[in-house]
Amino acid sequence: MTNLKSTNSKSIAVLGAGAWGTGLASIAEANGHQVSIWSRYGSETLAEVVENADAIVSAISMKGVREVATQLHGLPIPPKAVFVTVTKGLEPETISTPSQIWQETFPIHAVVVLSGPNLSKEIEMELPAATVVASRSKDAAELVQLVFSSSRFRVYTNSDPLGVELGGTLKNVIAIASGVCDGLQLGTNAKAALVTRGLTEMVRIGNFWGAKTETFYGLSGLGDLLATCNSPLSRNYQVGYQMACGKTLTEILTHLQGTAEGVNTCRVLMQRAKQRNISIPITEQVYRLLEGEVTPQQALDELMLRDIKPEYSY
Numbered sequence: 001m002t003n004l005k006s007t008n009s010k011s012i013a014v015l016g017a018g019a020w021g022t023g024l025a026s027i028a029e030a031n032g033h034q035v036s037i038w039s040r041y042g043s044e045t046l047a048e049v050v051e052n053a054d055a056i057v058s059a060i061s062m063k064g065v066r067e068v069a070t071q072l073h074g075l076p077i078p079p080k081a082v083f084v085t086v087t088k089g090l091e092p093e094t095i096s097t098p099s100q101i102w103q104e105t106f107p108i109h110a111v112v113v114l115s116g117p118n119l120s121k122e123i124e125m126e127l128p129a130a131t132v133v134a135s136r137s138k139d140a141a142e143l144v145q146l147v148f149s150s151s152r153f154r155v156y157t158n159s160d161p162l163g164v165e166l167g168g169t170l171k172n173v174i175a176i177a178s179g180v181c182d183g184l185q186l187g188t189n190a191k192a193a194l195v196t197r198g199l200t201e202m203v204r205i206g207n208f209w210g211a212k213t214e215t216f217y218g219l220s221g222l223g224d225l226l227a228t229c230n231s232p233l234s235r236n237y238q239v240g241y242q243m244a245c246g247k248t249l250t251e252i253l254t255h256l257q258g259t260a261e262g263v264n265t266c267r268v269l270m271q272r273a274k275q276r277n278i279s280i281p282i283t284e285q286v287y288r289l290l291e292g293e294v295t296p297q298q299a300l301d302e303l304m305l306r307d308i309k310p311e312y313s314y
């Protein structure tokens with residue numbers, strides 16, 4: 001990989017040695033940065049890894065974000081350090097996004113969201129990909145853009161961090177539904193309808209949250225939706241596909257490599273949608289399927305037989 005623009009070598013701390021943490025660490029390292037990876041089972045302490053960091057990249061799955069942010073809170077973090085969050089999930093208790101947790105814990109530091117169609121297995125193979133870095137701080141987003149940009153990884157900046165973060169998070173639920181669609185062999189028309197109506201649902205939820213509509217039509221929304229809904233490499237897609245093939249959720253999650261955030265996100269979204277009276281029919285059927293309340297075929301019938309209505313009613 002060739003770094004596009006030379007930037008001074010930065011000190012990058014990556015938290016989480018899972019699939020995406022190690023993938024991002026490799027990109028930054030190939031660009032000539034000093035990278036340290038922290039894992040709770042590793043030999044280096046959090047304090048050692050973040051000491052002098054220019055950027056602290058959190059690739060922790062949702063269930064661990066609050067815990068790690070709290071551990072870091074007591075440590076001397078360099079004031080210049082920018083937090084970068086790549087987690088695609090929602091916290092059940094607070095319905096906070098990961099960037100909201102980081103910003104709340106570190107109010108004076110800049111927080112950047114990195115999200116896009118980035119299946120880590122493809123990145124590992126050095127296949128070309130693009131992503132988005134979004135922040136309220138333009139300088140912070142541009143710093144992170146320089147750290148990760150290369151001839152194999154094209155990084156765009158964006159000023160709607162909430163929209164970018166929600167795009168990556170909400171598409172996981174639609175990816176589960178897409179896996180079901182393919183597992184039931186429903187065909188290309190069905191898949192196109194599902195993904196398109198899924199995007200409408202993402203925009204509707206995102207608008208309630210305060211995100212911009214156009215962000216969902218970019219790489220972090222539609223882009224990630226297309227990647228995840230069409231690839232067996234996606235863990236969320238695999239959950240839906242295998243359920244359609246008759247496996248139970250417990251069986252699937254026991255054997256799944258890594259995290260399928262959509263399972264938890266779906267539950268959190270149902271809670272939020274009920275409180276706010278938001279219509280999320282696809283998410284609702286995915287929820288009922290995951291809870292064992294309907295079979296894949298029943299979920300499909302429920303969606304097809306809903307009241308007829310105009311295409312647009314955000």
Ligand SMILES: NC(=O)C1=CN([C@@H]2O[C@H](COP(=O)(O)OP(=O)(O)OC[C@H]3O[C@@H](n4cnc5c(N)ncnc54)[C@H](OP(=O)(O)O)[C@@H]3O)[C@@H](O)[C@H]2O)C=CC1
Nearest residue numbers: 016017018019020021040060061064087088119120258259
């Ligand atoms: N893989 C991918 O293609 C992509 C993933 N993402 C997102 O990135 C996030 C991470 O995904 P991925 O790397 O695939 O997942 P993995 O399951 O491979 O890794 C999860 C990481 O989170 C860490 N972790 C979880 N809980 C805790 C905790 N309580 N304390 C400390 N560390 C914890 C794990 O640490 P340990 O190793 O110590 O168990 C591990 O390093 C997810 O939100 C995912 O949606 C985003 C884009 C692409």
Ligand SMILES: O=C(CO)COP(=O)(O)O
Nearest residue numbers: 116117118119234235236
């Ligand atoms: O978010 C991803 C790709 O952009 C990874 O998707 P999965 O978490 O479903 O594997």
